[in-house]
Amino acid sequence: MNNKANFISNRLSLRAPQRESLDLLAAIAADLRLEKGGGEASFLSAELAKVKKHSAVFAEFERDFPSLTFSLATGVGKTRLAGAFIAYLHQVHGVNNFFVLAPNLTIYNKLIDDFGRPNGKKYVFKGLLGTIFKDEPNVITGDNYREYAASRLIRSEVNINVFNISKINSKEKGSTTPNIRKMAEYLGQSYFNYLAGLPDLVLVMDESHHYRADRGLRVLNELNPVLGLELTATPQVISGNKTVKFKNVVYEYSLAKAIRDGFVKKPAVTTRKDFKPEDYNPQELDRIKLRDGIALHEQSRTALDLYARENGGPTVKPFILVVAKDTTHASELKRFIQSEEFFEGRYADKVMDIHSSQKGSEKDDNIAQLVSLEDRENTTEIVIHVNMLKEGWDVTNLYTIVPLRASASDTLTEQTIGRGLRLPYGRLTGDELVDRLSIVAHDNFQAIVDEANKPGSIINKDFIIEIDPEELSRRKEIVSTPSYAESIYEAREAEIAQMTEPVHRAEAKRENSLMRAVHGELPKMNNAVKSVEELRTPEVRAEVVRRTVEKLSYGQAPGLYAADLASEVEAVYERVVNTFVEKFISIPRISITPKEGQKNGFTDFDLDVSGLNQQPVSHEILIREMQSGKISSLATNNQNVNNAPPFNLILNELVNEGEINYEEQKPLLAKLVEQAVAHYRSYLKDEEEVHNVVYMNRHVITKLIYRQMMDHFYLEALEFTEVDIHTKPFTQIEPHNYTKYDNEQIEDFKSNIGNASVLKMKLFTGFAKACHQHYKFDTYPEQLFAQLCEQDDYVVRWMRPARKQFRIYYGQEGMYVPDFVVECEDAIYMVEPKMAKEMEAKDVQDKAVAAREYCKYASAHTAEYGGKPWRYALVPHTAVQLQRSVRGLMGEFSN
Numbered sequence: 001m002n003n004k005a006n007f008i009s010n011r012l013s014l015r016a017p018q019r020e021s022l023d024l025l026a027a028i029a030a031d032l033r034l035e036k037g038g039g040e041a042s043f044l045s046a047e048l049a050k051v052k053k054h055s056a057v058f059a060e061f062e063r064d065f066p067s068l069t070f071s072l073a074t075g076v077g078k079t080r081l082a083g084a085f086i087a088y089l090h091q092v093h094g095v096n097n098f099f100v101l102a103p104n105l106t107i108y109n110k111l112i113d114d115f116g117r118p119n120g121k122k123y124v125f126k127g128l129l130g131t132i133f134k135d136e137p138n139v140i141t142g143d144n145y146r147e148y149a150a151s152r153l154i155r156s157e158v159n160i161n162v163f164n165i166s167k168i169n170s171k172e173k174g175s176t177t178p179n180i181r182k183m184a185e186y187l188g189q190s191y192f193n194y195l196a197g198l199p200d201l202v203l204v205m206d207e208s209h210h211y212r213a214d215r216g217l218r219v220l221n222e223l224n225p226v227l228g229l230e231l232t233a234t235p236q237v238i239s240g241n242k243t244v245k246f247k248n249v250v251y252e253y254s255l256a257k258a259i260r261d262g263f264v265k266k267p268a269v270t271t272r273k274d275f276k277p278e279d280y281n282p283q284e285l286d287r288i289k290l291r292d293g294i295a296l297h298e299q300s301r302t303a304l305d306l307y308a309r310e311n312g313g314p315t316v317k318p319f320i321l322v323v324a325k326d327t328t329h330a331s332e333l334k335r336f337i338q339s340e341e342f343f344e345g346r347y348a349d350k351v352m353d354i355h356s357s358q359k360g361s362e363k364d365d366n367i368a369q370l371v372s373l374e375d376r377e378n379t380t381e382i383v384i385h386v387n388m389l390k391e392g393w394d395v396t397n398l399y400t401i402v403p404l405r406a407s408a409s410d411t412l413t414e415q416t417i418g419r420g421l422r423l424p425y426g427r428l429t430g431d432e433l434v435d436r437l438s439i440v441a442h443d444n445f446q447a448i449v450d451e452a453n454k455p456g457s458i459i460n461k462d463f464i465i466e467i468d469p470e471e472l473s474r475r476k477e478i479v480s481t482p483s484y485a486e487s488i489y490e491a492r493e494a495e496i497a498q499m500t501e502p503v504h505r506a507e508a509k510r511e512n513s514l515m516r517a518v519h520g521e522l523p524k525m526n527n528a529v530k531s532v533e534e535l536r537t538p539e540v541r542a543e544v545v546r547r548t549v550e551k552l553s554y555g556q557a558p559g560l561y562a563a564d565l566a567s568e569v570e571a572v573y574e575r576v577v578n579t580f581v582e583k584f585i586s587i588p589r590i591s592i593t594p595k596e597g598q599k600n601g602f603t604d605f606d607l608d609v610s611g612l613n614q615q616p617v618s619h620e621i622l623i624r625e626m627q628s629g630k631i632s633s634l635a636t637n638n639q640n641v642n643n644a645p646p647f648n649l650i651l652n653e654l655v656n657e658g659e660i661n662y663e664e665q666k667p668l669l670a671k672l673v674e675q676a677v678a679h680y681r682s683y684l685k686d687e688e689e690v691h692n693v694v695y696m697n698r699h700v701i702t703k704l705i706y707r708q709m710m711d712h713f714y715l716e717a718l719e720f721t722e723v724d725i726h727t728k729p730f731t732q733i734e735p736h737n738y739t740k741y742d743n744e745q746i747e748d749f750k751s752n753i754g755n756a757s758v759l760k761m762k763l764f765t766g767f768a769k770a771c772h773q774h775y776k777f778d779t780y781p782e783q784l785f786a787q788l789c790e791q792d793d794y795v796v797r798w799m800r801p802a803r804k805q806f807r808i809y810y811g812q813e814g815m816y817v818p819d820f821v822v823e824c825e826d827a828i829y830m831v832e833p834k835m836a837k838e839m840e841a842k843d844v845q846d847k848a849v850a851a852r853e854y855c856k857y858a859s860a861h862t863a864e865y866g867g868k869p870w871r872y873a874l875v876p877h878t879a880v881q882l883q884r885s886v887r888g889l890m891g892e893f894s895n
Contacts, residue, residue, distance in 0.1 A: 078233070199226075297400045535581070552569075808853075854870070
């Protein structure tokens with residue numbers, strides 16, 4: 001990438017596909033003349049040859065001027081790329097005049113905002129004003145071009161004209177000439193002719209598949225630009241029953257790649273277990289799918305709420321998109337959703353419909369609601385539409401799509417799922433439900449499985465999910481668990497509310513409020529003290545009292561009641577500190593981050609094929625295996641087998657493994673897969689048998705190759721950056737946020753649940769030494785270790801830390817949250833009970849290295865004031881037994 005393109009990419013934080021597109025344009029533009037050719041064949045032929053040198057997929061311009069299509073999947077960022085193109089052409093080639101074309105009113109209004117509002121959230125030139133552009137570019141629209149041209153209200157040398165097709169063709173009543181083609185005295189010609197005469201006009205076409213009809217082609221050819229830049233997610237048009245691909249594509253980044261690379265949500269097709277659509281009429285099917293859509297919607301809402309609480313980000317309000325067959329169908333669905341029959345009318349005032357039959361204010365109001373769906377104040381949770389919501393409707397909070405009466409091919413189109421692909425946080429979070437777009441497809445499940453197995457499908461079978469309707473219908477609630485000390489004040493508030501004597505109730509309420517205020521100031525003293533014990537000193541006491549009084553007196557006249565208030569705060573101070581210290585572990589605030597550039601990879605080796613001796617099986621078994629034998633209709637149909645070559649079948653599975661980077665390990669991967677395929681060819685009679693065996697056993701083959709690769713994996717020892725010198729002696733105990741089924745009780749921590757999968761959903765309480773009232777456990781050994789902490793006198797207090805409690809990173813992306821922190825008589829232990837077979841796993845060892853690094857710095861800090869040292873213990877689950885003691889386990893496994 002050249003320096004100018006690199007500068008723009010960095011300023012705009014372009015993603016890899018956008019960077020590659022800009023780099024390609026830079027290379028092509030350097031060769032092109034960027035002059036008007038007037039549609040002359042010789043000119044176009046010469047320019048055509050130049051483009052073909054840079055793109056193997058490019059065939060012809062398809063217009064009377066050089067025009068290049070950049071095909072990027074929905075959600076990757078075509079508008080920002082358009083801004084980067086404009087900035088580059090202006091900076092490097094001196095282009096000052098651009099014509100940005102939108103297909104419809106929605107995108108037209110969006111583009112005006114994106115190009116014309118520097119304070120807007122999606123302004124495309126953010127970071128480029130004052131650098132690439134001396135002044136803010138002029139944005140001239142289909143509504144104000146007359147005023148702009150007439151008054152010369154020009155503040156910049158760069159002019160960006162934003163129009164849509166209807167603005168170009170709009171006429172005054174009774175006129176046969178479009179307004180833009182009428183003579184303008186202040187120009188001495190029409191505005192259209194003015195544009196066509198500009199020597200440096202570049203045409204930028206958003207969603208360019210709309211401008212392929214004869215009339216659209218003719219109008220754009222008449223503008224006679226020096227260059228056309230086409231942006232679309234669907235580089236094709238439908239002509240009758242045929243799909244016609246663009247011939248001028250120079251770069252293509254598909255939705256399948258965007259999903260793989262994590263630039264969009266992961267679309268998942270859902271169906272009910274053992275569902276038989278033939279048992280229901282169309283209306284019953286609609287209602288079942290709607291109800292399950294609501295269940296998935298509630299699941300997403302809970303996950304988003306929990307993620308926001310745990311990570312401190314904004315709360316995202318999800319909604320459902322229902323795709324109706326026609327306007328009559330849409331009205332029927334809306335009436336049903338508003339009825340008492342549908343969840344007792346809970347969504348009656350939270351549903352809207354939008355379709356082409358709506359006119360005037362009704363349509364305007366609905367569009368306004370659509371535009372504001374991301375706002376928390378917008379209460380709409382269900383949107384029913386009929387062929388209305390296509391390109392240009394960019395929202396990030398669509399999480400569930402319910403296509404009703406739609407075919408499998410319609411369900412899986414980029415048009416259908418594209419509206420829900422954008423990520424609310426701009427990146428994948430790692431939380432499955434926060435990153436997932438659910439598509440309800442009970443009646444089309446089999447056909448969708450077939451579509452998913454086609455090469456190049458945007459959905460693969462890893463994204464096909466069977467749901468248990470009984471499980472999904474169980475509603476969850478979030479239980480927030482503050483530190484034990486904070487929960488005391490909450491419990492006290494509940495007791496106070498039950499007091500019958502008003503005077504006593506008021507006194508108790510005031511005292512509790514004062515104690516809570518003091519408690520809130522204590523963690524803020526971690527910059528002024530070396531240990532939590534110093535909170536008891538007179539100097540710190542005086543400072544906390546002063547801060548508390550100042551906070552409680554905010555807004556009052558200076559000094560008013562200050563002396564009395566200080567006395568009241570003084571009176572409760574010692575009790576607050578005692579409670580605070582009793583259930584508090586002094587966790588130093590230390591950031592542990594690995595250095596960048598850690599090298600890893602695989603050494604070269606030959607595949608041991610001794611474990612690859614499978615034999616062919618019948619197609620019937622083959623098909624049953626593909627879907628675990630759950631869909632009987634597959635058993636008699638061998639057309640669903642993936643016909644990709646054996647090499648591709650293995651390679652496609654192998655590159656999904658975590659440590660494997662295809663681009664970096666391509667030669668080794670090709671060699672190992674070829675060795676596996678060659679082995680099968682050595683004893684099987686023909687290619688059909690080879691394909692049969694590879695397809696049937698591709699997962700086994702992949703695991704064998706992967707295990708052997710991991711035996712040859714190397715990773716340089718983790719090294720860490722310098723620790724922040726502003727280490728804090730302690731931090732507040734962060735709260736937990738858990739989900740539980742709203743009709744289930746909270747269990748005693750000594751309860752034996754038995755079922756491991758059920759255990760993860762249970763919330764436990766009853767702890768005497770813990771820093772919180774409630775915890776969850778992922779495994780029985782974790783629950784057992786908590787019991788050991790409670791019964792061992794060696795343990796003073798313990799906690800299961802919340803996600804935000806530590807800042808320990810063991811990779812460029814991975815954050816480590818230890819299972820337990822246990823303060824004992826002579827040390828504080830960071831403890832990780834782990835399955836014995838996982839003790840040597842790479843990620844477990846990386847976490848241990850990072851945790852020990854933290855303990856090293858924490859111990860150095862506590863040594864300054866005689867505090868307890870920190871140690872790390874990685875404990876195999878086989879050692880966690882009730883007859884063991886925490887002292888014994890720590891002595892055996894800590895270091």
